[in-house]
Each structure stands twice: as C-alpha cells, then as structure tokens.
Amino acid sequence: MHQSLMKPITYRTATEADVTRIAAFHARSWQETYRGIMPDEFLDDEVEEERLEVWQERFVEQMPNRQIILAEAGNQLAGFACVVAGDDPVYGTLLDNLHVSRDYKGRGIGRQLIKQAAQWVQNQDVDSPFYLWVYEQNHPARAFYDSLGAINQERIRGDNGYVLRYTWPNTEKLANLT
Ligand SMILES: CC(C)(COP(=O)(O)OP(=O)(O)OC[C@H]1O[C@@H](n2cnc3c(N)ncnc32)[C@H](O)[C@@H]1OP(=O)(O)O)[C@@H](O)C(=O)NCCC(=O)NCCS
Numbered sequence: 001m002h003q004s005l006m007k008p009i010t011y012r013t014a015t016e017a018d019v020t021r022i023a024a025f026h027a028r029s030w031q032e033t034y035r036g037i038m039p040d041e042f043l044d045d046e047v048e049e050e051r052l053e054v055w056q057e058r059f060v061e062q063m064p065n066r067q068i069i070l071a072e073a074g075n076q077l078a079g080f081a082c083v084v085a086g087d088d089p090v091y092g093t094l095l096d097n098l099h100v101s102r103d104y105k106g107r108g109i110g111r112q113l114i115k116q117a118a119q120w121v122q123n124q125d126v127d128s129p130f131y132l133w134v135y136e137q138n139h140p141a142r143a144f145y146d147s148l149g150a151i152n153q154e155r156i157r158g159d160n161g162y163v164l165r166y167t168w169p170n171t172e173k174l175a176n177l178t
Contacts, residue, residue, distance in 0.1 A: 007073040009109055011116055014068035014080065016059045022068070023052040025077050029099040037135050038160050058082075067120045071100070071109045078104040081113035085126045091153075091167060092128030093121050110144055111177055118174035130171050136162040149173060 014022060027048040035043060042050075058066070065086055071079040079100035087094035095117065100109045118130065134141050136155065142164070150166040157163075168174060 007076075009071050009073055009078055009104075009107075009112070011069055011071055011112065014070050018068075018070065019055045019059055020052070021077055022070070022080055023055040024048065025080065025101065026055070026097065026099060027051040029101070032102060033099075033138065033141075034135070034160075037137050065124065065126075066096075067117065069113055069116050069120070071104075071113055073104070077101070079109045079113055081117045083117040083121060085121045085124050086128055088131065090129075091131040091165070093118075093126065093130045093171060095130065095132040098132075111148065114148065114174055115177040118171045118177075121171050122175050127171055130168040130174060132166050133158075133163045134166055135160065136164055142166075148177065 027050075030038065030047050030051070031043045038047075058068075063084070066082065066084050068080060068082045070077060080097070081095065082097040084094040084096055086092060087096075095114065098110060098113060100113070121128070121130075131153070132145070132150075134145065136142075142152075145166045148168075150168055153165040153167045155162055155164050
C-alpha cells in the first residue's frame with residue numbers, strides 16, 4: 001500500500017494558498033468522472049485552465065456564505081467539498097462540489113465532507129434545506145446521495161445532458177451523520 005494511504009485523514013478549511021492544488025484535483029476528478037458526459041475536447045484540452053480560473057475567482061470574490069473543506073492524508077489532497085449556505089430561496093444551501101480522489105473512494109471521506117459542510121452551515125445559524133445537482137449518468141454519485149437519504153426532486157436538461165436536483169428537507173440529518 002502507498003505510504004500516504006495509511007495516513008489518517010484530516011479535515012480543514014481551504015485557504016488561498018490551496019487554489020492551485022484544488023483546481024488540479026477538481027480537473028482530474030472531472031476527467032475521470034465525466035468522460036462520456038462532458039465533451040472529450042473540453043476534458044482533454046481545457047478543463048485544467050477552466051477550473052483554475054474558477055478557483056482563482058472564488059478566492060478573489062470571497063463570499064462569507066461559501067465554505068471549502070479539504071480532506072488530506074498527510075500533505076496529499078484526498079477530497080474536498082464546497083458549499084454555499086442559503087444559496088436558493090426555495091432549495092436552500094447548495095453543495096456546489098464534492099470530490100474524493102480515486103485512491104480514497106469508499107472510505108467514508110465523502111460522507112465526512114458532506115457532514116462537515118452541513119455542520120458549518122448550522123454554525124452559521126442557517127437551518128435550511130440542502131440541495132445539489134448531479135448528472136443523471138453519474139450513477140455512483142447518485143448511489144452515494146441515495147444512501148444519505150437524498151430526494152430526487154427534478155430532472156432538467158443541461159448543456160451536457162440531463163441533471164437531477166437532489167434535495168434534503170433540512171441540514172440537520174446531514175450534520176448528524178455518523
Ligand atoms: C461520490 C463521492 C463523493 C462519494 O465519496 P466516497 O468517499 O467514495 O463515499 P463514502 O465512502 O463516504 O460512502 C458513503 C456511503 O455512500 C454509498 N456509496 C458510496 N459510493 C457508492 C457507489 N459507488 N455505489 C453505491 N453506493 C455508494 C455507500 O453506502 C457508502 O456507505 P458504506 O461505506 O457504509 O457502504 C466520490 O465517489 C467521488 O468523488 N466521485 C467522483 C466525483 C463525483 O461524482 N462527485 C459528485 C458530483 S455531483
């Protein structure tokens with residue numbers, strides 16, 4: 001087993017110093033997850049630059065209701081979550097991104113990241129519904145959200161096929177995951 005896979009996972013809030021590695025991690029996860037969903041040309045040639053721009057922007061335009069949580073094994077990034085508290089007047093808090101690296105999937109890190117994101121939202125005194133968008137074709141992620149009790153609320157056509165809005169009626173259930 002690789003050395004870092006044996007290290008305990010620690011969680012912390014991301015800072016501006018993490019921008020480059022989060023962007024690279026995010027781009028790689030899209031390349032691995034969205035092949036066949038997003039265009040090959042985008043995934044092969046553009047996604048790294050596009051994600052870097054998005055992440056740089058997120059730290060230039062800082063929003064007090066956005067939280068980014070990293071999961072690390074030593075100094076290696078194992079996953080991250082980005083959440084926007086009270087994003088939508090009806091659907092509430094948005095889980096904007098959630099990604100765990102291929103090497104670390106299935107070890108409870110995704111569940112832990114969503115739990116910590118929900119706890120952060122509760123600490124902001126926001127007890128709202130919780131929602132996210134997932135590609136209809138992203139079956140592993142859908143199974144993950146199903147296992148956490150999400151409701152498949154609606155299906156709409158996006159730029160890369162259908163996306164589903166998954167919701168939870170409140171933040172509490174996610175904040176109290178084991
Ligand atoms: C979806 C994702 C975040 C889940 O993270 P993870 O760390 O692998 O998931 P966890 O280990 O915390 O799993 C928690 C529970 O979800 C369920 N689950 C997770 N992955 C699953 C899968 N592929 N199939 C079925 N159930 C799954 C299991 O019930 C698991 O509970 P268990 O450990 O008691 O069996 C991760 O697989 C990932 O990053 N995927 C690629 C990027 C992506 O699709 N992100 C979501 C975009 S909307």
